[in-house]
Amino acid sequence: MSNLPREPKIITSLTNDRVKAIRALEMRKVRKETGLFVAEGASLLITARDNGFVPRTLVYQTGTVDSGINKGLVTWALKEGAEVLEVSAQVLGKLASKDNPQTMLGVFRQSFADGPTGALHEDQTWLALEEVRDPGNLGTIIRTCDAVGVAGIILIGNCCDPYSLESIRATMGSIFCVPLIRMSLDAFMARVAGWLGDVIATDLKATEDFRAARYRGPQLVIMGSEGPGLSERLSQAATRRVKIPMAGRLDSLNLAIATALTLYQIRGPHLKL
Amino acid sequence: MSNLPREPKIITSLTNDRVKAIRALEMRKVRKETGLFVAEGASLLITARDNGFVPRTLVYQTGTVDSGINKGLVTWALKEGAEVLEVSAQVLGKLASKDNPQTMLGVFRQSFADGPTGALHEDQTWLALEEVRDPGNLGTIIRTCDAVGVAGIILIGNCCDPYSLESIRATMGSIFCVPLIRMSLDAFMARVAGWLGDVIATDLKATEDFRAARYRGPQLVIMGSEGPGLSERLSQAATRRVKIPMAGRLDSLNLAIATALTLYQIRGPHLKL
Numbered sequence: 001m002s003n004l005p006r007e008p009k010i011i012t013s014l015t016n017d018r019v020k021a022i023r024a025l026e027m028r029k030v031r032k033e034t035g036l037f038v039a040e041g042a043s044l045l046i047t048a049r050d051n052g053f054v055p056r057t058l059v060y061q062t063g064t065v066d067s068g069i070n071k072g073l074v075t076w077a078l079k080e081g082a083e084v085l086e087v088s089a090q091v092l093g094k095l096a097s098k099d100n101p102q103t104m105l106g107v108f109r110q111s112f113a114d115g116p117t118g119a120l121h122e123d124q125t126w127l128a129l130e131e132v133r134d135p136g137n138l139g140t141i142i143r144t145c146d147a148v149g150v151a152g153i154i155l156i157g158n159c160c161d162p163y164s165l166e167s168i169r170a171t172m173g174s175i176f177c178v179p180l181i182r183m184s185l186d187a188f189m190a191r192v193a194g195w196l197g198d199v200i201a202t203d204l205k206a207t208e209d210f211r212a213a214r215y216r217g218p219q220l221v222i223m224g225s226e227g228p229g230l231s232e233r234l235s236q237a238a239t240r241r242v243k244i245p246m247a248g249r250l251d252s253l254n255l256a257i258a259t260a261l262t263l264y265q266i267r268g269p270h271l272k273l
Numbered sequence: 274m275s276n277l278p279r280e281p282k283i284i285t286s287l288t289n290d291r292v293k294a295i296r297a298l299e300m301r302k303v304r305k306e307t308g309l310f311v312a313e314g315a316s317l318l319i320t321a322r323d324n325g326f327v328p329r330t331l332v333y334q335t336g337t338v339d340s341g342i343n344k345g346l347v348t349w350a351l352k353e354g355a356e357v358l359e360v361s362a363q364v365l366g367k368l369a370s371k372d373n374p375q376t377m378l379g380v381f382r383q384s385f386a387d388g389p390t391g392a393l394h395e396d397q398t399w400l401a402l403e404e405v406r407d408p409g410n411l412g413t414i415i416r417t418c419d420a421v422g423v424a425g426i427i428l429i430g431n432c433c434d435p436y437s438l439e440s441i442r443a444t445m446g447s448i449f450c451v452p453l454i455r456m457s458l459d460a461f462m463a464r465v466a467g468w469l470g471d472v473i474a475t476d477l478k479a480t481e482d483f484r485a486a487r488y489r490g491p492q493l494v495i496m497g498s499e500g501p502g503l504s505e506r507l508s509q510a511a512t513r514r515v516k517i518p519m520a521g522r523l524d525s526l527n528l529a530i531a532t533a534l535t536l537y538q539i540r541g542p543h544l545k546l
Contacts (some may be wrong), residue, residue, distance in 0.1 A: 050522070136409060140527045149520030170527070177521065209546050245544040247422030248450065249323070254413045254443070257533045260526075264534055271518040273482050 008074065008084040010062075014094055018085060022059065022095055022107055028161050035110050037163035038095075039175070041102040045073050047173030048106060055106030057083040061092040064103040073104065097165055110163050113179035115152055122197060122217035125267055128154040128188065130234055131225040132255065135160045139170025140256040146174035148267040151218075154181045156188050156234070185233065192237045195220055200266070201230055201238035202258055204251055210242035215266050223262075226255050281347065281357040283335075287367055291358060295332065295368055295380055301434050308383050310436035311368075312448070314375040318346050320446030321379060328379030330356040334365040337376040346377065370438055383436050386452035388425055395470060395490035398540055401427040401461060403507055404498040405528065408433045412443025413529040419447035421540040424491075427454045429461050429507070458506065465510045468493055473539070474503055474511035475531055477524055483515035488539050496535075499528050 011019060024030040025038050036056065039048065046069065048055065058077040065074045077084050087095070096102050116126055127150050132138050138160055145153055161167065168175055183191070192199055197218040202210065222238060224230030230238075244253065244261055253261070264271075284292060297303040298311050309329065312321060319342065321328065331350040338347045350357050360368070369375050389399055400423050405411050411433055418426055434440065441448055456464070465472055470491040475483065495511060497503030502525075503511075517526065517534055526534070537544075 047522075140530060143523075143527060144530055146521055147519040147523045147526055172525075172527075174523070207546070211541065243546055245546050246420040247540075247544060248419055249320075250416075250420045250447070252445075253420055253533075254416060254445075254529070256527070256530065257413060257417055260530045260533060261537055267520075268484065271520060273480065273516055273518050 006078055006084070008078070008086040010086045011091060012088045014091055016091075018057075019087070019091055019095065022057065025107065026165065028164065031110070031161060031163055036107050037110055037168065038105055038107055038165060039168050040096055040100070040105045040165070042069050042073060042104050044168070044173045045104060045106050048108065048176045049073070049076055051176040053108055053176050054080040055082050055108050057085060057107040059085045059087055059092065059095060059105050059107075061089055061103040062086055070104060077106075100169065111180070113152060113181050115179065115181055116191070120151075120196070120218040123270065124151040124218040125149075125263065126151050126154065126218065126220045127259070127263065128156055128220060128222045129159060130156045130185075130222065130230055132159045132223075133226050134255070135162075135164045135167035136170050137226065137254070137256045138162055139167035139175075141259050142167070142171045142178050142180075143174040144256065144260045144263060146177045148263045149270060150178060150263065150267070152179035152181055154183055154188060156183055157185050185231070189233065189237060192220065198240045199238050200240045200242065200262070201235055202244055202262060203235070203238070203241040204243065206241035206243040208240075208242050210244050210262060210265055213240060213242050215240065219266050221259070221262055221266065223255060223259050279351055279357070281351070281359040283359045284364060285361045287364060289364075291330075292360070292364055292368065295330065298380065299438065301437065304383070304434060304436055309380050310383055310441065311378055311380055311438060312441050313369055313373070313378045313438070315342050315346060315377050317441070317446045318377060318379050321381065321449045322346070322349055324449040326381055326449050327353040328355050328381050330358060330380040332358045332360055332365065332368060332378050332380075334362055334376040335359055343377060350379075373442065384453070386425060386454050388452065388454055389464070393424075393469070393491040396543065397424040397491040398422075398536065399424050399427065399491065399493045400532070400536065401429055401493060401495045402432060403429045403458075403495065403503060405432045405496075406499050407528070408435075408437045408440035409443050410499065410527070410529045411435055412440035412448075414532050415440070415444045415451050415453075416447040417529065417533045417536060419450045421536045422543060423451060423536065423540070425452035425454055427456055427461060429456055430458050458504070462506065462510060465493065471513045472511050473513045473515065473535070474508055475517055475535060476508070476511070476514040477516065479514035479516040481513075481515050483517050483535060483538055486513060486515050488513065492539050494532070494535055494539065496528060496532050
């Protein structure tokens, strides 16, 4: 990494190899192979910067970085040794999503953490998601976990990709703030076996109201997939089963909603204005 | 309406006028012109039936209604005088969404209610949404309102279409259970002026924790658009401003999450296991 800011490279061709490589990150397969992902918009780039993440590549549209926040982001990226590409509006249109056009995007390295390992502080709350399917739900959950100060999110089994564009957008930048951990169901079951605090599941058949329960820390909240809910095996791992009361005919809430209600209840004592 | 069940009509052509007309309901313009919408899947059709809604048209894939729930739905639709179309898998593939294939769908008349009018019971909670943009958020909010027993949802100004496929799917059937009301901002402001209970807004600058507040009924919760939040004019209409506490750097939650937390807090006393 040089201390001398390099110059942006200018690209106008839609068939440029760098353009094609970035565009290919729309595909989960390519994200998996490269370990990279795309975050769109200055707001997400600022959150990345504030959390110590440097893009491998910063792409911006010609004429949109002459001043202000965008100029600062380009200066920062160049200083940190990132590849910086200036592209035409046409090229950016190919790279960015259609329904939420931005003039800037960053390519970042995906980050997965270890853990939870060692002795956990009893003030900690962890969340485990089993085979979550909807990237919008996952991104929203990541954002909510950031808002309540969850220590980390464990993705069990075949979850959707937290680094898909839809998920990243829904996180509103929290992707750079909340540790993500991947685990097989077997590995998770082994880890849960020695868990010191409560392992909490929402369950239609539970007889305890989630608002009435007291939760022993460190808490581990486990939530199932959108349709089927928790697998039998994982459900058995819960030491506390609670129910979110509902009016009328309903027996379920959207996964991100149920997760948020549960987490706000559990993290409540830690959250102050 | 005859008491004699009619026979399903069989369609195999992709260019059939009925097929094209149903497919056109993907477009907001056509939904607006016709006042119709599409609900996909047996689960939504059952909820419609249980709430007294009859489809104008029921479409099912050949060979999928020989027994069970699907057969019962076809018998019901024929008895109620609905147009019933049996279509090939290829035709259904054109009509149904790609990412969540179903073998049955219904075309229903959109329903918008009046109100809130007259003397409201103090146990009631109403929700007003100003220019909500994301149909997934709107559908999820409708589902949550059903879960907490909200009296009705007022859509102020230019909201996204609650009858779009994405919204309908996110409601999981609650579209048939929660009254929707459309109002201009002016009409809403006139209605709010005489509101007897609390008019509640979440506000970053509020000094009262949303969990500590007591809410006088009938409550009216007002929530703003995904990015900008409440307009100044609507914000001024609130009689109670509360804040949802957040950890870390965050200053906002997903709209559907913030709405759910607020509604569960307010409706809490009415919700029992």
